[in-house]
Amino acid sequence: MTHRSVFVVSGGTGxxxxxxxxxxxxxxxxxxxxxxxxxxxxTEDDCRQAVARIQAAAEQDxxxxxxxxxxxxxxxxxxxxxxxxxxxDLFGTFLQPLEAELGVRSSQKVGYSHAVRDPSAYxxxxxxxxxxxxxxxxxxxxxxxxxDIILIGVSRSGKTPTSLYLALQFGLYAxxxxxxxEDFDDLRLPEALQPYRDKLFALVIDPERLTVIRQERMAxxxxxxxxxxxxxxxxxxAIIGRYNxxxxxxxxxxxxEISTRILAQTGLQRRIR
Amino acid sequence: MTHRSVFVVSGGTGxxxxxxxxxxxxxxxxxxxxxxxxxxxxTEDDCRQAVARIQAAAEQDxxxxxxxxxxxxxxxxxxxxxxxxxxxDLFGTFLQPLEAELGVRSSQKVGYSHAVRDPSAYxxxxxxxxxxxxxxxxxxxxxxxxxDIILIGVSRSGKTPTSLYLALQFGLYAxxxxxxxEDFDDLRLPEALQPYRDKLFALVIDPERLTVIRQERMAxxxxxxxxxxxxxxxxxxAIIGRYNxxxxxxxxxxxxEISTRILAQTGLQRRIR
Numbered sequence: 001m002t003h004r005s006v007f008v009v010s011g012g013t014g015x016x017x018x019x020x021x022x023x024x025x026x027x028x029x030x031x032x033x034x035x036x037x038x039x040x041x042x043t044e045d046d047c048r049q050a051v052a053r054i055q056a057a058a059e060q061d062x063x064x065x066x067x068x069x070x071x072x073x074x075x076x077x078x079x080x081x082x083x084x085x086x087x088x089d090l091f092g093t094f095l096q097p098l099e100a101e102l103g104v105r106s107s108q109k110v111g112y113s114h115a116v117r118d119p120s121a122y123x124x125x126x127x128x129x130x131x132x133x134x135x136x137x138x139x140x141x142x143x144x145x146x147x148d149i150i151l152i153g154v155s156r157s158g159k160t161p162t163s164l165y166l167a168l169q170f171g172l173y174a175x176x177x178x179x180x181x182e183d184f185d186d187l188r189l190p191e192a193l194q195p196y197r198d199k200l201f202a203l204v205i206d207p208e209r210l211t212v213i214r215q216e217r218m219a220x221x222x223x224x225x226x227x228x229x230x231x232x233x234x235x236x237x238a239i240i241g242r243y244n245x246x247x248x249x250x251x252x253x254x255x256x257e258i259s260t261r262i263l264a265q266t267g268l269q270r271r272i273r
Numbered sequence: 274m275t276h277r278s279v280f281v282v283s284g285g286t287g288x289x290x291x292x293x294x295x296x297x298x299x300x301x302x303x304x305x306x307x308x309x310x311x312x313x314x315x316t317e318d319d320c321r322q323a324v325a326r327i328q329a330a331a332e333q334d335x336x337x338x339x340x341x342x343x344x345x346x347x348x349x350x351x352x353x354x355x356x357x358x359x360x361x362d363l364f365g366t367f368l369q370p371l372e373a374e375l376g377v378r379s380s381q382k383v384g385y386s387h388a389v390r391d392p393s394a395y396x397x398x399x400x401x402x403x404x405x406x407x408x409x410x411x412x413x414x415x416x417x418x419x420x421d422i423i424l425i426g427v428s429r430s431g432k433t434p435t436s437l438y439l440a441l442q443f444g445l446y447a448x449x450x451x452x453x454x455e456d457f458d459d460l461r462l463p464e465a466l467q468p469y470r471d472k473l474f475a476l477v478i479d480p481e482r483l484t485v486i487r488q489e490r491m492a493x494x495x496x497x498x499x500x501x502x503x504x505x506x507x508x509x510x511a512i513i514g515r516y517n518x519x520x521x522x523x524x525x526x527x528x529x530e531i532s533t534r535i536l537a538q539t540g541l542q543r544r545i546r
Binding site (some may be wrong): 086122165220 | 275277284286287289291292293295296297298300301302303304306308310313337339343345359361363364366367368370371374375376377379381395398399402403406410431433434436437441442484486489500527529530532533534537546
């Protein structure tokens with residue numbers, strides 16, 4: 001297996017460069033990559049140190065490192081280009097066609113999305129996180145009028161992480177409520193949820209996956225048994241079917257995918273970008 | 274102000290394409306962008322529908338839309354390129370130079386980072402979120418031996434959202450503990466924290482910002498007064514100085530920036546990528 005050093009170089013957190021880097025590198029299963037992050041590159045001096053680290057890796061490996069860069073500053077980009085590495089300039093490559101298309105020059109400053117820099121977006125986000133925490137797991141139900149969405153599901157179907165992701169990433173007020181055995185007797189939605197039926201969204205999970213997750217937490221318990229998981233998921237399906245609650249099957253999906261699909265399905269507008 | 278329609282087109286969540294799109298568009302302050310997400314484009318049919326939506330916007334606007342695409346499938350990319358929009362092909366543009374450099378062909382499948390698809394990474398992440406919740410706000414302290422990091426700070430300095438972000442994004446076990454007036458009398462760290470001094474990390478906030486945040490929550494209270502905020506932040510600074518606790522000033526920083534800087538400063542290794 002061949003080996004390559006990979007550097008993510010950014011004037012900020014490096015999260016964007018890393019995401020696109022990971023996605024591209026996953027295309028090359030036969031190469032072993034060693035990944036390094038060089039973030040908050042703000043000065044020419046930072047830049048020269050980054051280049052020195054890249055060149056040291058090149059010397060040690062005997063091969064050219066691969067660099068994913070989101071540097072914005074033209075001088076910094078130029079310095080990086082002289083490193084001798086394969087520099088994939090995510091920002092610079094598209095800036096010129098974009099300027100040409102829009103007919104205006106760019107500000108060439110480090111750019112952030114609103115979610116990251118706008119103080120009012122910051123507040124929305126923090127408030128949303130606290131809302132998710134306060135309204136987690138059915139603990140409180142008297143603030144549901146403020147909720148953008150109320151996730152329902154059986155225990156360990158991923159309600160809490162999804163609520164938190166919706167809050168952190170999109171600034172949405174997401175409550176969640178577990179449906180438990182007591183709710184299953186009469187196939188009715190719990191009283192607390194009845195007035196908010198139009199805010200409900202169901203997380204559905206396959207019993208085979210649910211039992212694995214529950215076993216990790218309470219091995220050998222009735223709660224974790226396949227039989228119990230089958231019964232709960234079957235009854236849950238009947239309830240959401242009866243009330244026409246929109247749903248997503250979370251079994252094979254990441255939190256990102258669940259959350260973005262919920263947005264797409266519900267048409268909910270994110271509060272931050 | 275000129276106006277442009279912008280489309281984020283992705284075979285997955287669109288999060289990466291959106292991040293780079295937001296960052297590039299923020300360079301053009303004089304253009305009003307209307308943003309659309311076309312995500313989970315998985316089939317040629319999905320692709321044709323996306324192209325139709327882009328072309329409809331072009332017709333309505335009378336200008337070419339801008340498209341940020343992370344489509345991987347070559348046929349889909351080709352279809353998108355024929356839309357007539359300015360297509361910034363984030364994936365395709367760098368694939369060829371990368372293949373040439375590595376001397377291997379890519380698999381051309383939709384790529385995901387480990388964090389997103391690997392089931393064991395999924396579990397780490399969920400466990401980390403539950404750890405952050407269980408160990409939030411000093412509520413429990415007897416699991417600190419399992420913590421990767423324990424964030425300390427005055428009330429409303431951003432400990433909870435930062436802990437959750439560290440959990441969701443990096444799979445880290447992050448506890449947090451508020452330092453309150455009772456802890457300030459003798460300038461000592463609370464007993465519960467003493468055995469874990471090497472795991473502590475302090476979130477420092479300017480009193481002027483803190484009072485604004487607290488006013489939003491409890492307007493007119495002593496808790497929110499500038500005087501109180503000044504006293505708490507001053508005493509907090511004295512305590513972390515005395516115990517040499519590493520720190521970051523969070524005042525002007527996003528949660529992403531705080532979290533990634535904590536990683537860089539502590540050298541903590543993320544559990545998921």
